[in-house]
Amino acid sequence: MPYALRRLFATILVFCEVTQIRSLWEKHLDSMSEDYRRNQPNQAALEQMVLRNIRDLVHSMGKNISSYGLPDFDPLDDECSHGDSREVQEELSVTFDKEDINMVTSLNKEQRAGFDEILSHVLNKRSQIFFVDGPGGTGKTYLYKALLAKVRSLRQIAIATATSGIAASIMPGGRTAHSRFKIPIRLTNSSTCNFTKQSGTAKLLRMASLIIWDEVAMTKRQTVETLDRSLQDIMGSALPFGGKVVVFGGDFRQVLPVVTRGTRAQITDATLQRSYLWDKIRKIRLTRNMRAQTDQWFSEYLLRIGNGTEETIGGDYVRLPDDIVIPFTPTEEPVNKLIEDVFPSLHENATSGPYMSARAILSTKNDHVDNLNKKMIDRFPGQAKVYYSFDSVEDDARNTYPLDYLNSLTPNGLPPHDLKLKINCPAILLRNLDPHNGLCNGTRLMIRAFQDNAIDAEIVGGQHAGNRVFIPRIPLSPSEDISLPFKFKRKQFPIRLSFAMTINKAQGQTIPTVGIYLPEPVFSHCQLYVALSRGVSRQTTRILAKPNIDIGPTGKSTKNIVYRDVLEG
Known part of the structure; x- marks a missing residue:
């Protein structure tokens, strides 16, 4: 190869x-x-x-x-x-399928109105910012694909980005916003993107007729404002985003920007709705749920959960539909039942990419996810191979921190010290290795072969599905925001098992068969809605929630946290 x-x-x-x-x-x-x-x-x-x-x-x-x-x-x-810069050449080389061009004929009334309005601004080169707002299943991605195909068919440049790698991989030519726009990690109220006026990125942005940024509700407002300042600078225009047609998309019922140890007020202040740009944005609202055709009642229930209007009991607890609940008992039996329901006939389907990519168990914290993945890899057929990391502390000449202690750490965003894998098991990538070719933070993989210092994997899902890639060990450091009193470095393969994943990591994915494991209640805005809405119907959704004895011992209710002021903004 x-x-x-x-x-x-x-x-x-x-x-x-x-x-x-x-x-x-x-x-x-x-x-x-x-x-x-x-x-x-x-x-x-x-x-x-x-x-x-x-x-x-x-x-x-x-x-x-x-x-x-x-x-x-x-x-x-x-x-x-x-000739043209490499960035421009790459963007011009993005192909579009004939079926994407034909999507416009199957848009519903709401989508078609948004499509016509956005395209009119593109063709007439009229500056405007749009926000496509709608809960999961209303066809936001479908609208983006139709727009991208139409603009590209006219030999104009349309840039497709998303906040998460998973959402970016769904769109043709999609990249994460941070990698495409060179947005700095540390942001202030006066930050600009890390490219010069003479760079290939600047040339690409000047030539772009349309910029799409999906899942923008997940990112801090300062990130969007940084791009606004940079585009005004390279375009020499005081208009928002330098006069470009920009389409944002998202759902404020989903995961909000991460503010480390932030209060509710700080998290709310970080959202796009608190930006100076919000009043200049034209809102396009999509309300018709495409999934409702298969399960109307469940779609309406999800919307009430996301809007915080579902009837509560005991304060902020809500009842769960009886037919999706696995009764809780303080034994291993309910967890085993959840695994069996989400991964039926596991041994017979262990080599199937479509089977593995269509199911996952979601939970709130990495500890719960790690425990589930350990159970799953032991059940998975085949011989295990364990890769051990090389851990160190920078500037620690006296070896103050024992190696056993360093090995025991698994900071957020890092792989474990002992990475246990089997051929054909599912994994998820933890770093942006090559976004242009589908290797984004969040890309789902299946392990196909082992080497001593490289793993042979296949991408499952997204536009790069089926591609085989080598993943090497790389040096990794956790975010500087964490509370470790030293700079920790781990050399390991940048992947984790993905039989189970955190609810936040699943943002932007559709998982046809989904299990939800809540040994403790959700703790952030609309986390319950995000978990439940990853699935497509009641028939393929299961939830196991530890009950609040004061509310009821059956596990048929759980906490729902919704910041109503964000939704009303």
Whole structure:
């Protein structure tokens, strides 16, 4: 797989802090050029072809190959040394399916009105910000795909982004907003994006006729305001976003921006509704639930949960539909029942990508998720392989922190010290390795083969489904916001098992068969709604909730937290 090897080589350059790059290049050049050698006998030309491909891969990961000490390019043989920037070339190369073009004929009345209004502004180059608002199942992604296909069919540039990697992977040519716009991690009220006016990103944005940003309700308002300032700067215009047509999408009934140890007031203040841009945004509301055709009652129940209007008992508890509840008992039996309902006939379907990608168990915290994944990997057929991490503390010359202690840590966003895997088991990626080629934070994978220092995996779901990729060990550090008194570093494969995942991680996904495990109540805005709305009907949704004895001992009720002021904003 020469192309996969070239991608692995690029990933190692960017993420693995390798030192002897030139010797690594010389050792593996023959293996990385096997496919090119069939049509190119000249060794010098062959080397240039491999270099150009690796350069493009490194560039898609946000880096420049010139800083890695590889052989020089032949300027006469370099097709990217002139003309459009690589960012523009990549965007122009995004294809659109004929069925996406034909989507416009099957839009419902609400979607068609939004489509016509947005397209009119694009064609007439009239500045406007739109917000497509609607609960899950109302066809927001369907509308985006129709818009993207139409604009691209006119040979104009339409940029598709989303806050989460999962949501981005669903849209053709989708990228995470942070990677596409070079948005800094640390934000202030005067931040700008990390690109210059002369960069390829700036050129791409100047040429763009339409910018779509999905799941924007999850991101802090300062992130959107940062893009606004940068676009005004590169366009030389004081109009919002430099006069561009920008389409935001999202649902404020879902996960709100993460504010570490933030109060309700701080979380609310971080939402887009508190931005200076909110009053300038034209709202397009979608209300017709496409899933309601299969289960009207459940769709209406979900909407009441999300709106906080479902009848409560004992304060903020709500009743759960009897037919989706697994009765709680203080034994392992209910958890085993939940697993059996979500993963029936596991052994017979263990090699099936569609089976694995269509089901998951959701819970509130990583501890609960880890326990479920440990149960599942023990049940999963096959021989296990355990990969152990290399843990260290920066600037700890005296070895103050014992290795056993470091190994016991699993900070949020990092893989475990002992990563236990089996062939064909499902996993989820924890880092943006190569967003342009589908390797985003949140991408779901199936493990297909093991190497000592690389894992061979297949992408399941999204536009890159079926692609085989190598995942190497990379150095990882947790967010600087966490409370560890030292800078922790873990070298490990950036994946976790994904039989179970956190509710927040599942944001933006549709999971046809979903289980919900609540050994403790939800703790943030609309977490219950997000969990329940990942599924498609009552028949394929199961919930196991530890009861509040004061409310009722059966486990047929659970807490529902909704910030009504956010929804009314």
